[in-house]
């Protein structure tokens with residue numbers, strides 16, 4: 001048979017070579033100047049402006065509400081004590097997050113291997129999720145202190161608390177994703193006598209990818225919240241205390257600008273985690289999934 | 298059973314779990330190398346027949362006997378293209394070979410051949426979302442052909458294509474079929490397509506799905522485009538069109554009766 005499509009294919013290649021390759025300005029500058037960044041940026045600036053003006057006009061004392069300028073100055077001057085604390089919180093968050101990803105993924109795979117396992121265990125995952133972390137954090141801290149005495153005890157208990165909060169979105173999203181593979185493709189795999197492992201590797205896991213990544217974005221933020229809440233409960237002193245401890249101490253000592261600075265850091269960390277996971281998710285899906293693909297219609 | 302038969306469905310019934318009787322006491326024998334078209338109104342169970350032949354889902358009753366060719370050498374082109382959206386054209390076509398444990402290097406020639414067969418050379422690295430509906434369907438056909446099957450089940454493979462492409466792929470398919478000696482079961486809504494391609498056209502009626510006519514198309518191969526304009530071709534088309542009208546008519550009458558009986562559930566389909 002002759003190739004009636006070859007000229008068509010050639011013209012497609014031609015178009016590709018005509019299209020200019022993107023420069024670094026296009027890659028980095030354009031996204032920053034896009035309405036997605038400019039619009040919320042403008043709103044934020046306006047709010048800060050009103051805040052600063054309001055504080056000045058009403059002569060608000062800084063221990064009630066500091067202006068954004070003062071908060072920023074405090075952030076700079078207190079950087080030496082706040083930044084190490086933030087790193088500690090970040091470390092707890094990351095370890096808990098990775099543990100949540102690994103365990104969530106493994107357990108959801110286990111669930112898809114047998115309906116019975118899912119039926120028997122899923123309710124307990126829900127119970128774990130719905131138990132308020134503030135309420136059980138003291139218990140966890142107590143137990144872990146028995147099991148792991150010494151320096152790392154607090155770290156371990158904080159990681160467990162953050163993991164408990166971050167784990168469920170990954171589990172439930174990935175389970176949903178693993179079960180939502182296209183039924184025609186499932187039939188196709190069956191037709192070609194694919195093994196369980198092949199079906200998982202080549203069909204179920206890729207199908208679950210968008211769901212898994214959605215869970216990732218939720219649970220990244222939750223891991224941070226879990227870490228901060230648990231730090232509040234634990235209230236550790238000494239050198240290895242996280243950002244929540246700094247917020248707590250600042251408020252006890254009525255160093256409200258410092259408290260705001262620590263708060264600002266925590267929020268910035270949360271946003272950074274979210275942005276990083278969003279970029280990662282778009283990279284993973286850019287070739288095929290509707291959420292990441294720019295369609296021309 | 299007849300030694301030259303590829304497979305034989307004997308007294309097959311299929312009731313889906315929601316109670317729909319998709320097939321009832323259906324007998325169908327397909328001989329080696331035969332090109333059989335299944336024709337019938339929408340929802341009469343054509344896809345279900347193919348699924349039973351492919352061993353997808355249990356039959357409620359009846360048996361299937363396999364003759365010379367085996368169920369293992371079977372390929373299925375689904376009604377939807379059913380491509381993996383995360384994989385390129387090439388990876389999609391390679392899938393059956395990959396599942397059979399063939400290495401990438403060993404599979405490469407077969408994959409390139411199959412892609413050339415459906416004339417998608419140059420699109421190997423495109424993703425499904427970058428293809429038109431007809432192109433996706435052709436990828437799906439290439440994926441079926443890559444294993445060099447003996448039995449080919451095709452569920453309305455050309456339904457999404459324009460008339461020009463359809464008739465070209467029709468003649469390409471005929472050409473390939475003669476060359477490779479496949480046994481083909483071909484589902485279609487198109488009477489002309491069925492008559493042009495097949496040795497045999499099987500007309501089905503719905504609710505319950507059953508065979509109502511089995512027409513042998515006694516025209517020699519190779520069939521050229523001129524065959525479509527011969528009186529013989531027209532006669533066959535008229536005959537089968539009559540069978541189909543009967544089948545659909547029965548369907549309408551039955552639905553009326555069912556509606557009166559208050560049985561609305563079966564109608565939704």
Ligand SMILES: Nc1ncnc2c1ncn2[C@@H]1O[C@H](COP(=O)(O)OP(=O)(O)OP(=O)(O)O)[C@@H](O)[C@H]1O
Nearest residue numbers: 313315317319338339340341342343344345346566
């Ligand atoms: N998975 C399913 N569960 C329940 N009922 C089903 C299922 N698949 C098909 N059916 C029913 O079985 C009957 C036959 O379906 P089938 O898909 O075989 O029809 P078809 O002849 O291929 O129709 P079409 O030409 O529209 O593709 C229909 O009434 C349909 O509603």
Ligand SMILES: [Mg+2]
Nearest residue numbers: 343344376452
């Ligand atoms: Mg169908």
